[in-house]
Amino acid sequence: MTIKSAITALKEQLGGKVSQNASVLDQHGQNEAYFPVTPPDAVVFPASTDDVARIVKICAENNCPIVAYGTGTSLEGHQLAIRGGISLDMSQMNKVLAVHAEDMDAVVQPGVTREALNEELRATGLFFPVDPGANASIGGMTATRASGTTAVRYGTMRENVLALEVVLADGRVIRTGTRARKSSAGYDLTKLFVGSEGTLGIITEITVKLQGQPEAISAATCSFPDIESAVNTVITTIQMGIPMARIEFVDEMMARGFNLSANANLPEVPHLFVEFHGSENGVKEQAESFGEIVHDMGGSDFKWSDKAEDRTKLWKMRHNAYYAQKAHRPEARVLNTDVCVPISRLAEAVTLARAEITKLGLVASMVGHTGDGNFHVGISVDHEDADEMERTRAFAHKLNQFALELDGTVTGEHGVGLGKMKYMAEEHGEALSVMVDIKRTLDPQNILNPGKMLPGN
Amino acid sequence: MTIKSAITALKEQLGGKVSQNASVLDQHGQNEAYFPVTPPDAVVFPASTDDVARIVKICAENNCPIVAYGTGTSLEGHQLAIRGGISLDMSQMNKVLAVHAEDMDAVVQPGVTREALNEELRATGLFFPVDPGANASIGGMTATRASGTTAVRYGTMRENVLALEVVLADGRVIRTGTRARKSSAGYDLTKLFVGSEGTLGIITEITVKLQGQPEAISAATCSFPDIESAVNTVITTIQMGIPMARIEFVDEMMARGFNLSANANLPEVPHLFVEFHGSENGVKEQAESFGEIVHDMGGSDFKWSDKAEDRTKLWKMRHNAYYAQKAHRPEARVLNTDVCVPISRLAEAVTLARAEITKLGLVASMVGHTGDGNFHVGISVDHEDADEMERTRAFAHKLNQFALELDGTVTGEHGVGLGKMKYMAEEHGEALSVMVDIKRTLDPQNILNPGKMLPGN
Numbered sequence: 001m002t003i004k005s006a007i008t009a010l011k012e013q014l015g016g017k018v019s020q021n022a023s024v025l026d027q028h029g030q031n032e033a034y035f036p037v038t039p040p041d042a043v044v045f046p047a048s049t050d051d052v053a054r055i056v057k058i059c060a061e062n063n064c065p066i067v068a069y070g071t072g073t074s075l076e077g078h079q080l081a082i083r084g085g086i087s088l089d090m091s092q093m094n095k096v097l098a099v100h101a102e103d104m105d106a107v108v109q110p111g112v113t114r115e116a117l118n119e120e121l122r123a124t125g126l127f128f129p130v131d132p133g134a135n136a137s138i139g140g141m142t143a144t145r146a147s148g149t150t151a152v153r154y155g156t157m158r159e160n161v162l163a164l165e166v167v168l169a170d171g172r173v174i175r176t177g178t179r180a181r182k183s184s185a186g187y188d189l190t191k192l193f194v195g196s197e198g199t200l201g202i203i204t205e206i207t208v209k210l211q212g213q214p215e216a217i218s219a220a221t222c223s224f225p226d227i228e229s230a231v232n233t234v235i236t237t238i239q240m241g242i243p244m245a246r247i248e249f250v251d252e253m254m255a256r257g258f259n260l261s262a263n264a265n266l267p268e269v270p271h272l273f274v275e276f277h278g279s280e281n282g283v284k285e286q287a288e289s290f291g292e293i294v295h296d297m298g299g300s301d302f303k304w305s306d307k308a309e310d311r312t313k314l315w316k317m318r319h320n321a322y323y324a325q326k327a328h329r330p331e332a333r334v335l336n337t338d339v340c341v342p343i344s345r346l347a348e349a350v351t352l353a354r355a356e357i358t359k360l361g362l363v364a365s366m367v368g369h370t371g372d373g374n375f376h377v378g379i380s381v382d383h384e385d386a387d388e389m390e391r392t393r394a395f396a397h398k399l400n401q402f403a404l405e406l407d408g409t410v411t412g413e414h415g416v417g418l419g420k421m422k423y424m425a426e427e428h429g430e431a432l433s434v435m436v437d438i439k440r441t442l443d444p445q446n447i448l449n450p451g452k453m454l455p456g457n
Numbered sequence: 458m459t460i461k462s463a464i465t466a467l468k469e470q471l472g473g474k475v476s477q478n479a480s481v482l483d484q485h486g487q488n489e490a491y492f493p494v495t496p497p498d499a500v501v502f503p504a505s506t507d508d509v510a511r512i513v514k515i516c517a518e519n520n521c522p523i524v525a526y527g528t529g530t531s532l533e534g535h536q537l538a539i540r541g542g543i544s545l546d547m548s549q550m551n552k553v554l555a556v557h558a559e560d561m562d563a564v565v566q567p568g569v570t571r572e573a574l575n576e577e578l579r580a581t582g583l584f585f586p587v588d589p590g591a592n593a594s595i596g597g598m599t600a601t602r603a604s605g606t607t608a609v610r611y612g613t614m615r616e617n618v619l620a621l622e623v624v625l626a627d628g629r630v631i632r633t634g635t636r637a638r639k640s641s642a643g644y645d646l647t648k649l650f651v652g653s654e655g656t657l658g659i660i661t662e663i664t665v666k667l668q669g670q671p672e673a674i675s676a677a678t679c680s681f682p683d684i685e686s687a688v689n690t691v692i693t694t695i696q697m698g699i700p701m702a703r704i705e706f707v708d709e710m711m712a713r714g715f716n717l718s719a720n721a722n723l724p725e726v727p728h729l730f731v732e733f734h735g736s737e738n739g740v741k742e743q744a745e746s747f748g749e750i751v752h753d754m755g756g757s758d759f760k761w762s763d764k765a766e767d768r769t770k771l772w773k774m775r776h777n778a779y780y781a782q783k784a785h786r787p788e789a790r791v792l793n794t795d796v797c798v799p800i801s802r803l804a805e806a807v808t809l810a811r812a813e814i815t816k817l818g819l820v821a822s823m824v825g826h827t828g829d830g831n832f833h834v835g836i837s838v839d840h841e842d843a844d845e846m847e848r849t850r851a852f853a854h855k856l857n858q859f860a861l862e863l864d865g866t867v868t869g870e871h872g873v874g875l876g877k878m879k880y881m882a883e884e885h886g887e888a889l890s891v892m893v894d895i896k897r898t899l900d901p902q903n904i905l906n907p908g909k910m911l912p913g914n
Contacts, residue, residue, distance in 0.1 A: 102692050102801035125696065145641040156639050159616060174888040180797040181829045182613050183866035184602040184652055185873055185884055186910060187892045191615070191648035195641055212698040235559050239582065241669040241735070243700070278698070279746070285738055340637040344559035372638040409640035416642055427642055431631040434899065435644045441898045442891065453643060
């Protein structure tokens with residue numbers, strides 16, 4: 001009972017769905033983080049839930065690790081088969097199985113990407129709102145509890161997944177939840193699997209909530225003398241119940257990056273980028289009210305637009321934050337990390353982070369989903385420079401410490417994977433033992449994404 | 458190791474916090490459902506998390522059942538100590554521990570009631586939105602995943618609990634979640650305990666989200682020739698993104714009940730009662746748009762008001778639905794049950810329910826949180842009449858079957874308790890075994906609310 005015997009059995013039973021082609025293995029060992037390339041022993045491409053159940057049973061019989069693979073856009077190494085075994089590539093399970101327009105939900109296979117789903121929904125007047133930037137798969141977004149710029153209005157994957165089909169570690173198939181919008185019938189297994197990073201089961205079907213395309217959208221940008229006034233603007237806007245669809249914080253270095261990469265011509269000070277969804281009058285009124293708050297808080301350069309082209313340009317620039325970060329040091333790589341704190345501690349967290357960046361002599365810029373207290377630091381770093389890598393690691397460690405000291409979490413949306421595992425004990429204390437107990441109950445052989453999320457696993 | 462030895466030890470260690478007074482026992486054995494009075498062997502009134510941990514340890518050592526008790530307003534018998542043991546009355550743990558206005562959250566002990574919390578929040582401009590009607594405790598609402606009229610806008614307890622402190626079955630104390638608005642750090646234990654009905658741990662502290670008091674509120678009522686047109690009005694309103702704060706369906710019998718109990722002077726046909734929260738202009742515009750949809754769908758009697766007194770009168774009447782149900786047969790008791798289906802199936806579900814009520818010769822009326830597809834049937838029944846009780850049970854069974862056949866759930870917000878346990882296997886299939894596994898892992902002695910939620914437990 002070994003990985004080798006598992007692969008032999010998989011080839012016998014699934015034939016052409018199993019690949020050991022070197023370039024396929026290599027591709028599935030790549031990552032967008034700083035981990036070494038880690039190819040799996042084989043890549044398997046299931047076409048159905050039945051396939052997944054058969055694969056999992058074979059792997060269970062042979063004690064072979066299984067790591068689910070979406071689009072490989074994880075920033076914390078979730079998809080790496082660090083103990084060998086198979087990479088379960090869900091890209092062939094890419095069908096939108098149903099769209100229920102009246103109920104505003106859709107049932108999809110895990111390999112459907114966010115953009116493909118929205119393309120399919122275009123004619124319905126509905127859209128799927130969760131937007132982590134990358135064109136990730138819905139399965140991967142579910143498994144990592146992803147969110148992004150629109151979470152302040154529409155929630156994260158936690159709020160947007162209604163029901164799941166999951167293959168358990170022994171190959172049994174379960175369904176969690178129903179298409180009813182709410183239920184009090186038993187433990188919320190849906191929410192247990194959302195964010196479980198492939199360690200409790202393989203997600204084979206996802207029922208997601210949809211939203212109506214807003215009648216009108218407006219966007220605004222503004223600048224601030226300091227981070228406190230930007231954050232206070234956001235706090236007041238939320239308290240007044242002005243329903244922002246996005247509210248992104250951009251620090252002075254990121255503003256500079258946008259100038260370098262996109263000729264943005266922004267003053268190199270903290271900014272907010274905001275979007276409102278609603279009726280024609282509604283978005284106008286919301287933008288006006290927001291503009292008044294900006295003014296009261298000492299902000300300036302308030303620009304408002306309800307033109308689609310201005311908005312597209314703005315969010316394209318924001319989504320290309322990576323290139324702005326890259327522009328500071330074109331020869332370096334950019335490492336991205338995220339933490340999340342209560343919004344009242346956000347200015348403090350960003351200020352502490354900036355001081356640490358300066359102290360360690362690093363080049364880094366920050367953007368954040370301010371409404372959620374979630375922010376990202378992109379560090380431009382030369383991977384070949386051991387000393388700089390060491391300082392980058394020291395910074396990342398400090399950043400996580402700050403988040404925990406400020407009542408926050410070490411990851412708002414990127415997930416634990418390999419990168420944040422070492423903070424799990426400190427963040428969760430005794431509750432971590434409950435997670436470990438659940439993992440051992442549902443995956444006693446530890447074949448599902450072993451070595452991830454839970455230390456010692 | 459018996460219940461008796463547990464009570465002896467509890468009395469030794471907690472003295473005056475333990476009561477075996479007959480009237481106290483009797484009060485804790487009452488219920489608002491149809492279950493016989495079931496007094497516990499003792500009632501214990503903890504004053505702190507430390508007390509709860511000590512009590513649970515003593516009970517674990519002596520194999521004594523522990524049933525947490527909030528305000529006793531459960532409709533499915535959750536709070537009954539059906540296997541004897543202690544009722545853990547949380548009413549002394551009734552402090553609001555912190556209000557973080559900037560972060561829009563509050564940390565409360567489980568015995569704080571919904572109305573007490575909102576009273577405490579009055580000066581802050583914030584409120585806690587979840588409103589199940591009864592003045593339930595926040596602990597009980599968390600444990601049953603409660604919701605109510607405002608869930609369509611603000612979500613259920615699932616969406617409104619950020620973090621918990623929980624005493625596990627062996628007396629260990631854990632914290633789940635942080636005050637950060639979102640996190641991808643590990644399994645979502647918060648959501649596992651929300652709705653676990655006291656079977657996985659005792660909730661001793663709850664961090665809830667708050668909302669800003671809206672600048673303006675408007676309310677509207679309208680009537681419809683049939684249930685389909687009422688439901689289609691709601692579907693269209695949601696699809697258009699008009700943000701209703703409440704949207705309640707009232708059937709013709711309930712309209713008649715309001716006429717009898719509150720001189721409402723409503724036409725005895727299906728109605729919608731709606732509320733909008735927003736800016737002055739916003740709520741006006743929303744009500745107007747809604748009025749147009751009502752008209753397009755064949756509705757009439759559209760009445761709109763932004764006066765507080767009209768609104769208070771409307772929702773007082775709605776919250777007093779029990780008295781309206783009672784008014785049909787003042788000598789009978791009212792049994793209330795709830796199911797939840799996808800909104801596209803709601804008209805069908807209500808129609809099937811009405812046909813069954815007629816067929817069985819029962820007197821019953823319906824109200825629903827239409828935006829969620831959740832509705833309640835209140836059956837006026839003479840408990841002494843065995844045949845009528847039998848027909849009532851037959852109806853309840855049919856209603857649950859309809860909900861499952863229509864892709865729904867047997868309970869949208871009342872919970873499982875004793876009443877819905879028999880439908881858990883059918884609703885969840887193989888997933889029920891995962892729930893049972895989790896229960897056995899976290900409460901291997903089965904001392905936490907035994908005999909509830911999970912059949913055979």
